[in-house]
Amino acid sequence: MTNAALSTSYQEFTACLGLDLGPLLPTGIQREVGHFNAFDIAHLWESAPAQSAPPYACRSFYKISFLRSHSRAEYADQTIDIAPDALVFSTPKVPFQWLPTETQQGHFCFFTAEFLLPVLGGLTPDELPLFRAEGYPVFQLTPAEAAQVAALFARMHEELASDYAHKYDLLRAYVLELLHLGQKQQPSTRLHPAHSAAARLSSRFVELLERQFPLANPQQRVQLRTAKDFADHLAVHVNHLNKVLKDSTGRTTSDLIGGRLAQEAKVLLRDTDWTLWQIADCLGFVDVAHFSHFFRRYATVSPGAFRTLEAVPV
Incomplete structure (x- = not known):
């Protein structure tokens, strides 16, 4: 994604929530391969003047959400009820709209396909089972898994605020850990597809x-x-x-x-x-x-x- 496209995507995102663009941009993004950012949902929920779900146009990234409150989502042409402590994977290739039903808590991160290129061995996110169009995007977590995911997002926020020169390498590792956790929830037949x-x-x-x-x-x-x-x-x-x-x-x-x-x-x-x-x-x-x-x-x-x-x- 070019810098111009990235800026446009952020402008759409902040316009949806009624927020200021500047504070949302992490340091060093102009030097980084691809793009990554993470947010605390409760903070955005309190900050947004109009607490509504982003419209159709606000989708330019792959996103992993950790939702700690009840909500719903429109995925492709179906509506999904989401219970607390759910891990949700969404792709820009499939229409996805989050519909909060109460005051929200949790976290989400989003990234471009280019961001994961250094760690996926030539694969793209679309080739991962979690982001395939025919997959199911919502996974319910156990209390132990929810604590693990909460800790990962805490580390993401900490690294984004740091001046560590290799912080984006760490952030890639955290995203990979979330991807592995999601893939563990997949049925074994989906994890090991036939290669005929x-x-x-x-x-x-x-x-x-x-x-x-x-x-x-x-x-x-x-x-x-x-x-x-x-x-x-x-x-x-x-x-x-x-x-x-x-x-x-x-x-x-x-x-x-x-x-x-x-x-x-x-x-x-x-x-x-x-x-x-x-x-x-x-x-x-x-x-x-x-x-x-x-x-x-x-x-x-x-x-x-x-x-x-x-x-x-x-």
């Missing part, structure tokens, strides 16, 4: 599909929309790709693509003020009529009706 050719092809398909999202502005456009588009990009026959995905997921290639397009459409209808034409164009439809026909197959209502229903306060 079929499994690799399925994984590559999912990563290629997810790489197109989220759509951050009306000028973006989905490029791969059909089974043939993906098969050509993956250098396999479309029938072979369809068989592999059908065997591994129970769904056809077209159904998986359509479901992901519909999921993104719901998020854009709910969380942005884009016109139906803009959303249809971003998702690759020639006009609103074709988009509406497609959307009804997955949501049973028209895009306009869905937006109206989602806007009604609960």
Whole structure:
């Protein structure tokens, strides 16, 4: 992430909370590879004039949250209830909105993909099970685990405030410890996936599909929309790709693509003020009529009706 993009992301973040930008920027970020920062939620909760969840645009980082109070989260197109002492992993690739339901306590840290490059051995965060789109982002902690996580965040805050020359190396180590703690919560089948050719092809398909999202502005456009588009990009026959995905997921290639397009459409209808034409164009439809026909197959209502229903306060 460039310095200009980083500054823009912080401006969005602070605008959401009504806070001053200056004190939030850690020392040394201009010299650091990637970016990292950590916050005490209770402090932000007390400081923010409007205690509301950040809107759709305020997502530019990978984030690990330690939530010590009841809350809810909208993840992709589902709503998740979060009990106290939960560890939550979110990625900029999947729409995520935190919805506090009471006075909040806890901590969160966020970072760019570049920040972890020195310690992931060439991997990106998207290749970790915790940040994959098909994963579940919330993990409940035992009292002992919660104490361990609280201590890690305390050390993060201490290092961020220090003038130690290698503090970002320590911060990477703390983030890795949180990642390992989260991965321990994953089922063993998720930690040790099969490495067959079929499994690799399925994984590559999912990563290629997810790489197109989220759509951050009306000028973006989905490029791969059909089974043939993906098969050509993956250098396999479309029938072979369809068989592999059908065997591994129970769904056809077209159904998986359509479901992901519909999921993104719901998020854009709910969380942005884009016109139906803009959303249809971003998702690759020639006009609103074709988009509406497609959307009804997955949501049973028209895009306009869905937006109206989602806007009604609960």
